Amino acid sequence: MRKESLKFLEKLLDAPSPSGYEQPAQRVFREYVAPFCDELTTDVMGNVFARVAGQGENLPRVMVVGHTDEIxxxxxxxxxxxxxxxxxxxxxxxxxxxxxxxxxxxxxxxxxxxxxxxxxxxxxxxxxxxxxxxxxxxxxxxxxxxxxxxxxxxxxxxxxxASSFTRLHGDRVASRGFDDKAGCFVVAEVLRLVKASGRKLNLDLYGVSSVQEEIGLRGGTTSSYSVNPDVGICVEVDFATDQPDVEKKHNGEVGLGKGPILARGANINPRLFELLCETAESEKLVIQHTASPRATGTDANVMQISRGGVATALVKIPLRYMHTPIETVALSDLENAAKLIVATLDRITSRDEFVPK
The missing domain is CATH 2.40.30.40 (Peptidase M42, domain 2)
Known part of the structure; x- marks a missing residue:
């Protein structure tokens, strides 16, 4: 992982951000993404919005969100x-x-x-x-x-x-707060990669660091209403099943270092899901899959049903030991999630392409 990105990740994880008390972490997020966006705002809830303007008029709005609050x-x-x-x-x-x-x-x-x-x-x-x-x-x-x-x-x-960022063997790292500062980090890296490409997208991009997800998807609800996106991608964590005491029948076969996870189910727009899969194949990015037969307990849930409805997808990071002070991820999964989302944004051309037919 890029040295500056890793330093940002450590700083973000170190900043305290229990639900309702997120601003120490949000200040870290704002400072990092400021050079990568055209407009940076914070609402009364504490959600942070980083906007990157596309090229043209009446462009589709795409919102990429990860929540910064922790238990x-x-x-x-x-x-x-x-x-x-x-x-x-x-x-x-x-x-x-x-x-x-x-x-x-x-x-x-x-x-x-x-x-x-x-x-x-x-x-x-x-x-x-x-x-x-x-x-x-x-x-x-x-x-x-x-x-x-x-x-x-x-x-x-x-x-x-009181837990510190710990390097394990290889690219595995442990810390409190990866749920969901992993997602918040990926959002920031998406903004950075879009800026670094030097290209203007055919859409208006909103990178959102939301608040109060752990106590009822509250920031995801208000930020989705404010942005009013046509397309939404939520970046979250999901249970890895490659530890000894987790049943694969519950969450499928999901492992660290095997790529980001794409959820499929009622909460997910079928065309957006397929676009992510096609992009992963084209970019030679390895991905994993999980089934979500009901509404997911993530910001993707409230985003999908905001206003008149949003074409929504859920990109997840495999995570061991969720809701403990030693949550563990693979850095490569974070990097590849950001690459997948950026490559997918390049393929979005119209708000109408996600209407089921």
């Missing part, structure tokens, strides 16, 4: 001893949280803490087999009492897991 925690209550009780932002697994290091994002900056856990020596046998509910878990920031803790932390402060 996290939020401070709900501070007890008399200065311990912080919290709630989940998005789908947080209560199995994983005890014993984890966290950062509480306060007005004074990130404050380190740990999620405490009763020692196994002091637990009854039945308690060792029980998952402690999130509402009963707590964060220790080292405060001696409530008064001291309240000088540092406010109720409502966001919390993220």
């Amino acid at each position: 996290g925690l939020q401070v709900k209550y501070i007890d008399d001893k200065g311990f912080l009780y919290f709630a989940a932002v998005g789908g947080v697994d209560a199995h994983l949280t005890p014993g984890k290091r966290v950062n509480v994002h306060t007005a004074g900056g990130p404050l380190p803490g740990v999620i405490g856990k009763k020692p196994i020596h002091l637990m009854d046998t039945k308690d060792r087999e029980t998952v402690v509910k999130l509402e009963s878990q707590y964060i220790d920031i080292g405060a001696s009492d409530k008064e001291e803790a309240q000088k540092l932390v406010r109720v409502g402060d966001a919390v993220t897991f």
Whole structure:
């Protein structure tokens, strides 16, 4: 991967962005894509829109979107001893949280803490087999009492897991937040590659970094309404099934490093799906497939049914260990997803070509 692109990816992943608290990551996105677009705006929700004008008039509008928000925690209550009780932002697994290091994002900056856990020596046998509910878990920031803790932390402060970008063997990397900063990264790289080509597209391109996907596709809903695209490509992550404990019957045969995934089903425009497949074959890009018989739980879902309807596709990045602090991807899948989308944009000439016949 290009050195500057990898540096951007690391910086994007490091920036905290639980749903509703995305702006540290959005600032990173805006700074990176600014040289690659003709217009850069942010709406009241916090969605970022990077527009690249095409050549001509009355061009089809194409929106490529990835969401920048990640799962996290939020401070709900501070007890008399200065311990912080919290709630989940998005789908947080209560199995994983005890014993984890966290950062509480306060007005004074990130404050380190740990999620405490009763020692196994002091637990009854039945308690060792029980998952402690999130509402009963707590964060220790080292405060001696409530008064001291309240000088540092406010109720409502966001919390993220303390995890760093880690290079594994080959081109595999691990970090928190690849769901869906992987998609956000691909959107940025699409803009960069379009700019680097020096060519004007036969369409108006909108690269969108959306917000609040993890709590109900909220930014995807409002950004789709604002852009009013004719064609939409959502870039997301999907469950890799090449780890030992995941059933292939659930999500098909999907592996890291084997290319981006194209979803097929009711949420996907058939002609746009075929165009992506044809482009992959022409460009000699390896792709994978998954079936999505119902509405997908992604921004593609709300994009498709925005206003009068949008021709929608879903390009996904294989991901291991979703919603953990060590989500793992292959860098080549990110690069090839961006290449596939850019090559597909070159083949879009009319908004009418995606109307079913």
